[in-house]
Structures are given as structure tokens and as C-alpha cells.
Amino acid sequence: MTTDLAREITAQSADDSSPVVLEATGMTRRFGGLVAVNDVSFRVNDGEVFGLIGPNGAGKTTLFNLMTGLIQPTSGHLHYRGADITTLRPHQIAARGIARTFQNIRLFGNLSALENVMIAQHVHTHSGVLAGVLGLPPAPAESRATRKKALELLDLVGMADRAEAKAVNFAYGDQRRLEIARALALEPRVLLLDEPAAGMNPNEKQALSGFIRSVRESFNLTVLLIEHHVPLVMGLCDRIAVLNFGKLIALGPPHAVQENPAVIEAYLGDAG
Numbered sequence: 001m002t003t004d005l006a007r008e009i010t011a012q013s014a015d016d017s018s019p020v021v022l023e024a025t026g027m028t029r030r031f032g033g034l035v036a037v038n039d040v041s042f043r044v045n046d047g048e049v050f051g052l053i054g055p056n057g058a059g060k061t062t063l064f065n066l067m068t069g070l071i072q073p074t075s076g077h078l079h080y081r082g083a084d085i086t087t088l089r090p091h092q093i094a095a096r097g098i099a100r101t102f103q104n105i106r107l108f109g110n111l112s113a114l115e116n117v118m119i120a121q122h123v124h125t126h127s128g129v130l131a132g133v134l135g136l137p138p139a140p141a142e143s144r145a146t147r148k149k150a151l152e153l154l155d156l157v158g159m160a161d162r163a164e165a166k167a168v169n170f171a172y173g174d175q176r177r178l179e180i181a182r183a184l185a186l187e188p189r190v191l192l193l194d195e196p197a198a199g200m201n202p203n204e205k206q207a208l209s210g211f212i213r214s215v216r217e218s219f220n221l222t223v224l225l226i227e228h229h230v231p232l233v234m235g236l237c238d239r240i241a242v243l244n245f246g247k248l249i250a251l252g253p254p255h256a257v258q259e260n261p262a263v264i265e266a267y268l269g270d271a272g
């Protein structure tokens with residue numbers, strides 16, 4: 001126990017050289033009598049891949065929803081690069097550079113991959129994008145630039161050859177990568193991925209790790225990753241936070257978290 005704690009403290013102080021990007025302080029969210037997120041505090045450092053794991057219902061997605069303004073905390077604060085963003089709306093948080101994907105994929109199924117990415121850019125452009133997709137006359141220069149950038153993003157996620165195909169026809173793995181392209185269209189500094197490997201086949205899961213790494217490097221991102229696939233989390237994350245029944249029960253480098261008795265118990269409890 002003492003050794004674990006010492007290791008964790010060492011790991012945390014070693015990270016003090018990079019600036020803190022996101023800081024959650026006492027974040028709590030109740031749904032009626034249920035405390036979905038319970039007094040959770042942590043810091044995410046610039047450039048880090050920060051994992052968030054825990055059994056189903058632990059509060060992981062709720063924490064992402066809090067961090068992206070979809071829901072408001074019952075109490076607690078969220079700071080982004082020193083600024084209090086606790087009460088900002090989702091579009092305001094996106095405009096500041098925090099983008100996300102969803103556990104339940106949110107794409108426009110009947111629109112093409114290209115159109116899906118173009119729409120996602122609207123935070124950074126004007127009404128032209130939506131107008132263009134809806135067949136209304138867009139501002140030509142803006143539309144061309146938007147289209148060019150969308151194609152670049154599709155190329156980056158390996159889908160440029162299917163730019164005109166409808167999103168609904170893509171396999172799960174491709175839909176998840178298209179969602180990431182949409183998130184990247186916001187030109188984020190921080191990317192929150194909610195179970196990006198869900199529904200992927202083993203090959204896709206294996207490729208995902210390298211993909212996330214390359215995206216992080218190309219875009220100079222800080223990444224927060226909710227994921228059940230343990231090898232992916234262990235191989236990719238610099239630090240891992242573990243939630244159980246809404247509470248943060250462990251935080252540290254992968255090996256320390258993996259050996260943490262409270263973490264082992266939480267997962268065995270979930271399986272049993």
C-alpha cells in the first residue's frame with residue numbers, strides 16, 4: 001500500500017514539468033438519488049494520453065458529459081488551461097478546443113463521409129457548410145476550403161477513398177474513425193474518446209492503438225480515453241484513472257494501476 005502510494009506520488013511529481021491542461025476539482029453529478037460521479041478530482045497534463053477505466057455504470061461517460069458541457073455538475077469545478085469552464089455550453093467548450101467522440105456513434109447516416117466531416121467544421125466557419133450540405137448556395141471560398149480540409153482529415157484517418165460513401169454503410173471501425181475525423185475538424189487541443197474500440201474486430205482494435213498515437217502526434221493533442229479493451233489502455237496511456245461507483249479509486253501509471261488491489265477488486269466484482 002505504502003509502496004503503491006509512493007509510486008503514484010513519484011509518477012505525479014514527475015509529470016509536473018508539463019503544464020496542466022484540464023483540472024477537475026470535486027466534480028459531482030447526481031441523478032436523483034444516484035451519485036453517478038462522486039467528488040472526482042484529477043489533472044491532465046499537456047500531451048498526455050490519459051486513460052479512464054472502470055466497470056459499466058462507473059460514471060465514465062457521465063464524466064465526459066460533464067467535461068464537454070452536455071450536463072452540468074451538481075458541484076465541483078472544471079478548469080481548462082487555468083480558465084473555469086464549469087458552466088460553459090457544449091459549443092463554447094468545443095470552440096475552446098475540447099472535442100469528443102461518443103460511445104454511441106453519432107453520425108449523419110444518410111450523408112457521405114465527406115459531408116459528415118464538413119458539417120463538423122461549422123464551429124470554425126459560418127453558415128456556408130450547412131447551407132452547402134442542404135443544397136443551398138454557400139459562400140464559395142469557404143465551402144471550397146471546408147471541403148479541402150475535410151478531405152485532408154478523411155485522408156488522415158485512411159478514408160479518403162470513400163469520401164462520397166454514406167456513413168450508414170461503413171463498418172463499425174470505419175464509423176468510429178469517421179467520428180474521430182469529425183472531432184478533429186474542430187481543430188481541438190484535447191480529444192476525448194469514449195470507447196473507440198467498441199464494436200471493432202480484433203484487427204481493427206490492434207490498429208487503433210497506432211492510429212490514436214499518430215493522430216495525437218500529428219495534431220499535438222492531449223487525449224482522454226475511455227476504453228474497456230485492457231491491452232489498448234495499458235499500451236497507450238501514460239496514466240490511468242479508475243472509477244468505481246462514481247468514485248476515483250486509483251490514479252497512476254498503467255503498471256501501478258494494474259497491480260492496485262482496489263482496482264483488481266472492482267473488476268473482479270464486475271465480472272462476478
Ligand SMILES: Nc1ncnc2c1ncn2[C@@H]1O[C@H](COP(=O)(O)OP(=O)(O)O)[C@@H](O)[C@H]1O
Nearest residue numbers: 031034036054055056057058059060061062063
Ligand atoms: N441522464 C441520466 N439520467 C439518469 N441516470 C444516468 C444518466 N446518465 C447516466 N446515468 C447513470 O449514471 C451511472 C453512470 O453511467 P455512465 O456514466 O454511463 O457509466 P459508464 O460510462 O462508466 O458505463 C449509471 O448508473 C447510469 O445509469
Ligand SMILES: [Mg+2]
Nearest residue numbers: 060061062103
Ligand atoms: Mg460509458
